[in-house]
Amino acid sequence: MTALSDVSLTVAKGETIAIVGENGAGKTTLVRHANGLLKPTKGSVLVDGVDTRKTTTATLSRKVGIAFQNPDHQLFSESVESEVSFALRNFGFAEDLVSRRLDWALNFFGLEQYRKSSPLVLSGGEKKRLTLACILAWDPDVVVLDEPTVGQDSIQKEKLAQIFRMLKSTGKTIIIVSHDVEFLWPIQPRLVVMSSGKVVADGEISKIMADRGLLEAARVTQPQLLRLYSELRSRPPSPFLDVDDARDWVSGSRARQEAR
Amino acid sequence: MSTTTSPGEKNILVSIEGLSFRYPDSQRPAVKDVSLEIGEGEVVLLAGQSGCGKSTLLRCVNGLIPHMYPGDYRGSVSVGGLKVAETPMSMLSQRVGLLFQNPENQIFMFSVERDVAFGLQNLSVPREEMRSRVDEAMRLLGVSDLALRAPHELSDGQKQRTALAGVMAMRPRLIILDEPTSLLDPKTALEVVSLIERLNRELGITFIVVEHRLELLIPIADRLVVMDGGSKVMDGVPRDVLADARVEAYGVSVPPISRLYNALSKEGVRLPKVPETPEEMAEELNGL
Amino acid sequence: MFWLTGGFVFKRVVSPFNKLDPRVRLLVALEFFVLSLLASTISAVALVLLAILLVAAVAKSLRRIGRTVAFSGLFAVFIFAVNLLFGLGLLVAILYSFRFLAIVSSTSVFFVTTSPDELEQIMKWMRVPRDVVFAFVTAVRFIPVVMLDAFQIMDAQKSRGLEFEKGSIVRRVRNLIPILIPLVVNSVIRSGELAEAMESRAYGSTPKPTSLYGMRLMWYDVAVVVGSLLLSSAATLYIYHLVSFQV
Numbered sequence: 174m175t176a177l178s179d180v181s182l183t184v185a186k187g188e189t190i191a192i193v194g195e196n197g198a199g200k201t202t203l204v205r206h207a208n209g210l211l212k213p214t215k216g217s218v219l220v221d222g223v224d225t226r227k228t229t230t231a232t233l234s235r236k237v238g239i240a241f242q243n244p245d246h247q248l249f250s251e252s253v254e255s256e257v258s259f260a261l262r263n264f265g266f267a268e269d270l271v272s273r274r275l276d277w278a279l280n281f282f283g284l285e286q287y288r289k290s291s292p293l294v295l296s297g298g299e300k301k302r303l304t305l306a307c308i309l310a311w312d313p314d315v316v317v318l319d320e321p322t323v324g325q326d327s328i329q330k331e332k333l334a335q336i337f338r339m340l341k342s343t344g345k346t347i348i349i350v351s352h353d354v355e356f357l358w359p360i361q362p363r364l365v366v367m368s369s370g371k372v373v374a375d376g377e378i379s380k381i382m383a384d385r386g387l388l389e390a391a392r393v394t395q396p397q398l399l400r401l402y403s404e405l406r407s408r409p410p411s412p413f414l415d416v417d418d419a420r421d422w423v424s425g426s427r428a429r430q431e432a433r
Numbered sequence: 434m435s436t437t438t439s440p441g442e443k444n445i446l447v448s449i450e451g452l453s454f455r456y457p458d459s460q461r462p463a464v465k466d467v468s469l470e471i472g473e474g475e476v477v478l479l480a481g482q483s484g485c486g487k488s489t490l491l492r493c494v495n496g497l498i499p500h501m502y503p504g505d506y507r508g509s510v511s512v513g514g515l516k517v518a519e520t521p522m523s524m525l526s527q528r529v530g531l532l533f534q535n536p537e538n539q540i541f542m543f544s545v546e547r548d549v550a551f552g553l554q555n556l557s558v559p560r561e562e563m564r565s566r567v568d569e570a571m572r573l574l575g576v577s578d579l580a581l582r583a584p585h586e587l588s589d590g591q592k593q594r595t596a597l598a599g600v601m602a603m604r605p606r607l608i609i610l611d612e613p614t615s616l617l618d619p620k621t622a623l624e625v626v627s628l629i630e631r632l633n634r635e636l637g638i639t640f641i642v643v644e645h646r647l648e649l650l651i652p653i654a655d656r657l658v659v660m661d662g663g664s665k666v667m668d669g670v671p672r673d674v675l676a677d678a679r680v681e682a683y684g685v686s687v688p689p690i691s692r693l694y695n696a697l698s699k700e701g702v703r704l705p706k707v708p709e710t711p712e713e714m715a716e717e718l719n720g721l
Numbered sequence: 722m723f724w725l726t727g728g729f730v731f732k733r734v735v736s737p738f739n740k741l742d743p744r745v746r747l748l749v750a751l752e753f754f755v756l757s758l759l760a761s762t763i764s765a766v767a768l769v770l771l772a773i774l775l776v777a778a779v780a781k782s783l784r785r786i787g788r789t790v791a792f793s794g795l796f797a798v799f800i801f802a803v804n805l806l807f808g809l810g811l812l813v814a815i816l817y818s819f820r821f822l823a824i825v826s827s828t829s830v831f832f833v834t835t836s837p838d839e840l841e842q843i844m845k846w847m848r849v850p851r852d853v854v855f856a857f858v859t860a861v862r863f864i865p866v867v868m869l870d871a872f873q874i875m876d877a878q879k880s881r882g883l884e885f886e887k888g889s890i891v892r893r894v895r896n897l898i899p900i901l902i903p904l905v906v907n908s909v910i911r912s913g914e915l916a917e918a919m920e921s922r923a924y925g926s927t928p929k930p931t932s933l934y935g936m937r938l939m940w941y942d943v944a945v946v947v948g949s950l951l952l953s954s955a956a957t958l959y960i961y962h963l964v965s966f967q968v
Contacts, residue, residue, distance in 0.1 A: 195618045195620060195621070196588075196589060196617070196618045196621070197588070205876065208880055210876050210879060210880065229884070230879045230880065231879065231882045231883070231884045234879070234880045234881065234882055235882070238880070239877075239880045241873070241876070241877045241880070243873070245903060245906060245907055245910065246870065246873050246874045246877045246903055246907070247874070247877045247878065247881070247903060248903065248906075249898065249899045249902035249903050249906075259881060259899070260881035260882050263881060263882030263883055263884075264882045293906065296483065296484065297483060298483060307881065308881075323615060323616065324534075324612070324615045324616070324645075325645075326482040326483050326645055326684055326685075326686060327482070327645075327681075327684055327685060327686040327687070328482055328684045329483070330686070352618045352619055354619070355688075355689060392618065392619075392620035393619070393620075394619040394620065394623075396689070397648065397688060397689045397690050397711045398689050398690075398693075398711070400710075400711035400712065400715075401690065401693075401711035401712075401714055401715050401718075403715075404711065404712055404715030404716070404719075405715050405718060405719060406719045415689075416689055416692045416693045416696055417696070419693050419696075420693060420696040420697055420700065423693075423697055423702060423718065424697065424700045424701075424702055427702055427721070430721075492917075495921055496921075497917055497920055497921065500920070501916070501917065501920045521926070522920055522921070522923055522925075522926070523923045523926035523927075526921060526922055526923040527923075530921070531917075531918075531921040533914060533917065533918060535914060537866060538911050538914035538915055538918065539914070539915070539918035540862075541855075541858070541859050541862060541915065541918075541919070542838065542858065542862065543836060543837040543838050543858065543861065543862050544836075544838060546933065547838055547933055547934075550932075550933040551922055551924075552922035552923055553931075554930040554931050554932055554933070555922060555923040555924050555925070555926050555927065555930050556923055556926060556927070557926075557927045557929070557930065557931050558931060559931060560931060560932070560933065560935065563931065563933055564933065567933065581733070583862075584862065585865040585866065596918075599922065600922070603922065603923075
């Protein structure tokens with residue numbers, strides 16, 4: 174049984190793409206090729222020009238950091254400090270660089286107060302941030318987030334959105350695998366829709382998400398603001414990206430109405 | 434959605450009075466002085482940020498607290514007239530069922546039908562009765578043709594339905610679900626939700642659902658209860674609760690449409706009705 | 722790995738052998754097991770092995786069991802070599818390696834045709850305590866899940882630069898820690914969740930739970946029991962030259 178069929182995809186440096194589709198569509202299988210965890214049976218995967226079959230996962234991971242969904246599948250050290258340093262040491266960073274990157278990561282992710290604590294006593298949201306800290310510590314060019322918002326409440330999701338904005342501003346190439354369309358919509362990434370191991374759509378998120386038939390077949394839901402936009406009789410040229418956008422337009426159009 | 438009786442006329446199924454609970458190794462109570470009444474046939478949505486006490490509250494209702502998790506327990510919880518703290522799990526499990534978040538970790542047996550029978554075995558139900566109750570439960574949840582499948586051969590949605598069938602076989606009057614859809618993709622989540630709606634409508638089963646993805650449950654919920662720091666802070670009809678601006682401060686993942694309604698209200702744009710879906714809101718906006 | 726374990730994992734198949742009461746299958750497997758140990762000549766062991774493979778064929782699981790036997794052939798060769806080394810003679814060496822194959826295949830025949838649910842029934846019938854039975858069934862049920870966990874953990878750690886293939890023995894063992902700790906932690910968390918689910922479905926309310934299926938001996942079960950015991954006894958007597966047949 175093939176998990177992936179004839180998939181072709183190019184991601185440019187600094188691009189943000191989101192891969193959506195139901196569970197089992199092949200999204201996670203696909204991204205595992207990005208750092209060589211899986212090697213293709215047919216075709217090839219090139220990361221920065223290097224064929225993944227000609228090198229190791231350890232080498233590729235230096236450039237491509239994958240943040241897996243379940244933090245409990247990763248955390249094992251006696252302290253948060255050694256947890257974050259783990260990858261840095263594996264990649265052969267010099268000790269002073271390890272300590273600088275560690276300081277930066279703990280600081281940025283708000284985990285400094287837990288430096289000496291065991292990773293296992295952190296809350297769910299903190300563990301998620303810790304796994305991101307572990308990966309960003311080695312500053313990969315490409316960051317892959319596998320279902321980053323599953324099980325998170327709104328406050329945790331807001332923090333994730335902040336982290337995402339930071340990553341984008343530093344020019345990282347970001348690949349998000351998610352079925353949380355509400356989280357993805359304001360980000361407006363390039364959208365890749367997968368279904369049964371194939372890529373069924375690849376392009377602008379507003380265009381693709383407006384195609385109800387396609388979404389239905391791929392079992393993907395439409396974001397609420399887009400659903401609202403498509404039902405409005407009078408509306409702006411392009412769909413609302415977030416609540417503030419929508420509010421501004423609605424109150425703006427009321428004002429225009431009253432002015433007439 | 435209960436349609437026949439108004440809230441005042443309903444039989445009270447769950448009565449929580451002044452409940453406080455503190456885990457033994459904790460300084461602060463996880464649940465603080467919570468009082469709540471739930472009528473027969475209601476679908477109650479329980480929301481709040483991580484750590485607000487919702488999971489603890491659920492376990493106080495189905496009996497895991499205090500029977501499996503003893504601690505500093507004050508106040509009382511009654512379900513169907515039975516005092517939870519004084520009733521053994523063997524009886525409570527026939528009134529209240531609890532479905533957990535991870536479909537994997539609530540299926541014990543090697544085949545669907547034997548797992549559905551699990552609770553009945555523990556209650557020493559005789560074989561013939563067990564057979565018919567298992568068949569009935571599997572039929573209700575649409576897993577009859579999966580009866581002989583092993584759990585690792587099931588999809589997540591199928592696992593969740595199998596677990597729910599196992600709960601249904603106990604014939605509870607109340608079913609509690611602890612974030613039942615968080616590990617499912619949106620379409621499968623919608624299927625679980627419509628299952629809940631059907632069981633509520635056809636069999637009158639009362640539901641308490643803890644959920645972050647409110648937009649899935651709002652269309653079928655009679656009530657939305659918000660918890661924060663162990664206390665109940667909001668309780669009412671979902672439309673009204675979501676229209677109250679405080680709800681975002683409590684870390685509840687308010688769906689974009691409800692946030693938009695609140696944002697517009699602040700600007701002085703009043704819609705005739707609080708919309709529950711984008712389509713409803715579009716209708717109202719088109720009418721303005 | 723798959724080849725070795727394939728012969729011990731239950732596969733749902735419709736066959737005359739599978740139709741038998743699980744206790745009868747256990748008896749047949751035990752008879753083969755004992756005969757393999759008693760058989761003192763190469764031809765005798767070969768006959769036992771042949772009989773086992775015949776039953777495997779009847780159980781429509783010849784391929785699976787055959788594969789495991791073939792794979793265990795490697796161990797059999799090892800046993801053969803060791804025996805030769807210890808100067809026990811060529812014939813003895815062959816005998817012992819064949820015996821090993823017969824033992825492996827007799828156990829395999831039982832496990833391939835008996836589901837964990839049936840194993841549970843047998844254990845209950847043998848009056849094994851309820852909690853032990855439950856622990857066993859749950860353990861088997863979660864084997865694929867724990868294996869999947871292990872693979873996902875390995876993937877996560879490989880993605881952090883952990884390399885399993887490299888380094889000294891000491892280093893390789895140390896590299897198992899980032900795999901074992903999350904595995905253990907996950908298992909502990911899983912046990913906690915299972916315990917809650919069990920309690921919520923009244924586990925422990927009675928020391929004698931009822932069950933959905935019972936075991937009842939049918940005429941063919943009795944026939945197989947009697948027939949196989951007769952054959953086994955005849956074989957045993959023959960082996961010990963207490964009775965000789967014109968063969």
